[in-house]
Amino acid sequence: MKALTWHGEEDVRVDDVPEPEIENPTDAVIDITATAICGSDLHLYDGYMPSMQEGDVLGHEPMGEVIEVGDEVETLEEGDRVVVPFTISCGSCWFCEHDLYSLCDNSNPNADVAREAMGHSPAGLFGYSHMLGGYAGGQAEQLRVPYADVGPIKVDSDLPDEQVLFLSDIFPTGYMGAENADIEEGDTVAVWGCGPVGQFAIQSARMLGADRVVAIDRVPERLEMAEDHGEAETIDYEAEDVYDRLMEMTGDRGPDGCIDAVGSEAHGLNGVSEGADRPYVLQEAIKCCRKGGTLSMPGVYIDTMDDVPVGPLMNKGLTVKTGQTHVQRYLDPLLERIEAGDIDPSFVVTHEEPLENGPDLYETFRDKDDDCIKVVLTP
Numbered sequence: 001m002k003a004l005t006w007h008g009e010e011d012v013r014v015d016d017v018p019e020p021e022i023e024n025p026t027d028a029v030i031d032i033t034a035t036a037i038c039g040s041d042l043h044l045y046d047g048y049m050p051s052m053q054e055g056d057v058l059g060h061e062p063m064g065e066v067i068e069v070g071d072e073v074e075t076l077e078e079g080d081r082v083v084v085p086f087t088i089s090c091g092s093c094w095f096c097e098h099d100l101y102s103l104c105d106n107s108n109p110n111a112d113v114a115r116e117a118m119g120h121s122p123a124g125l126f127g128y129s130h131m132l133g134g135y136a137g138g139q140a141e142q143l144r145v146p147y148a149d150v151g152p153i154k155v156d157s158d159l160p161d162e163q164v165l166f167l168s169d170i171f172p173t174g175y176m177g178a179e180n181a182d183i184e185e186g187d188t189v190a191v192w193g194c195g196p197v198g199q200f201a202i203q204s205a206r207m208l209g210a211d212r213v214v215a216i217d218r219v220p221e222r223l224e225m226a227e228d229h230g231e232a233e234t235i236d237y238e239a240e241d242v243y244d245r246l247m248e249m250t251g252d253r254g255p256d257g258c259i260d261a262v263g264s265e266a267h268g269l270n271g272v273s274e275g276a277d278r279p280y281v282l283q284e285a286i287k288c289c290r291k292g293g294t295l296s297m298p299g300v301y302i303d304t305m306d307d308v309p310v311g312p313l314m315n316k317g318l319t320v321k322t323g324q325t326h327v328q329r330y331l332d333p334l335l336e337r338i339e340a341g342d343i344d345p346s347f348v349v350t351h352e353e354p355l356e357n358g359p360d361l362y363e364t365f366r367d368k369d370d371d372c373i374k375v376v377l378t379p
Helices: 041-045 111-118 161-168 170-179 196-207 220-230 242-249 280-288 310-315 327-339 355-367
Strands: 002-006 012-016 028-037 062-069 081-083 142-145 188-192 212-217 233-236 257-260 294-297 319-322 351-354 375-378
Touching: 002 355, 012 355, 028 161, 028 355, 041 355, 062 142, 062 161, 081 161, 161 170, 161 327, 161 375, 170 196, 170 294, 170 327, 188 196, 188 280, 196 212, 196 220, 196 257, 212 220, 212 242, 220 233, 233 242, 242 280, 257 280, 280 294, 280 310, 351 355, 355 375
Parallel strands: 188 212, 188 257, 212 233, 257 294, 294 319, 351 375
Antiparallel strands: 002 012, 028 062, 028 142, 028 375, 062 081
C-alpha cells in the first residue's frame, strides 16, 4: 500500500509499505478515506522529535471504514465508518479508568524509553516516534488500530469526512485547551497561535462561556479566519506589542485565561527563532495573564527550554494545565455538537489533495505558503 514515510529532516516520501494485519485479538484494520497533516507532524518533519526511524509511517489524524476486526473486538464490525483518535489507550488501566486516556499505562510498548526521558511513559501515539510506541501512522491507505474497542468512534450519519475527521485530534485538542483554561462566564481569553488547534480553541472558548476571545498571530489569513469563524478580536504581534494591547483591552488586569496553541517551534518577534522548544509564547503568556489566572498549554513541546519565567509564574499565582489530549473523553459530546450544527469543523480546511501530494504539502504547510492552514489527504 502507499504511505507517507519519514526519511530524515525535511524528507517525507510516498513509499510502498506492507498492508497492516491483525496482530492482537483486540485490533481492527481500517481502509483510510481521509487523513490530515497536523502541526505537530512538523516537529517530525523539521527533525526535532527524537527516536524517529527511517521509513516510519507518519500521521495521526485518520478516519475510514473497518475492513477487519480481531476476535475480541466487541464494538466494531466490518463496514463501520470510524474516526480514530491519535491517542492509543487500553481502557482498563488506572489512567484510562479516570478518563486520562493520553496517559495510558499499557499502550506504549517502548515505555522504558519514554520513562528514561520523562520519568513516566504517556500513551502510545500513532505515527509519532518510537519513544511513543513506534506505531505506524494514518497517512496511508490502511491502518492497524490497537485496542479497537477503546477509541474509534462510529459515525452513522451522512456527514462528510471533512466535518468529522478532526475528532481524531485538533477539535478535541482545542476543546481541552479551552477547558483547561478554567473559563467562566464573562471571561476574556487570549489564544496564542491561530493554526488549526488555535482556531478550535477559539471556538471552544466561546462554547464554554468566554465573553471575549483575543487571537494572537502574525499570519493574515489565520487572523482573518479567527475573526470570521471565531468572532475573535485579533492582535498581529509583529504590528503591535501584545502585552500593551492586552492591558488596554482588559483595563490593565490581563486575560483571565491564556492558551498556548503554538508549542514547540514558536516564532519570536520578526520571525526570529532557533532550536525546537522556544520560550517566546510562554514568556509572553505568563507576563500577560492576570494574577490568579490560568495558563493552558495544548501546544506540543519536545524536551526542555531555558528562559521560562518561573518567578513571575509563581508570584502571580498562575495555574498551569498541560497535556496530550484525552481524545476519547471528548468524542461523543463533540460529535453531538457537530451533528447538532453547533460547529462545522471543515472551516479550517484550505487544501484537500491526494495522498501522493503529501510530501509537497508538508513543505507548503510548514512554510505557510499558498494561504495553507489545514491539509486533508485522500488515499
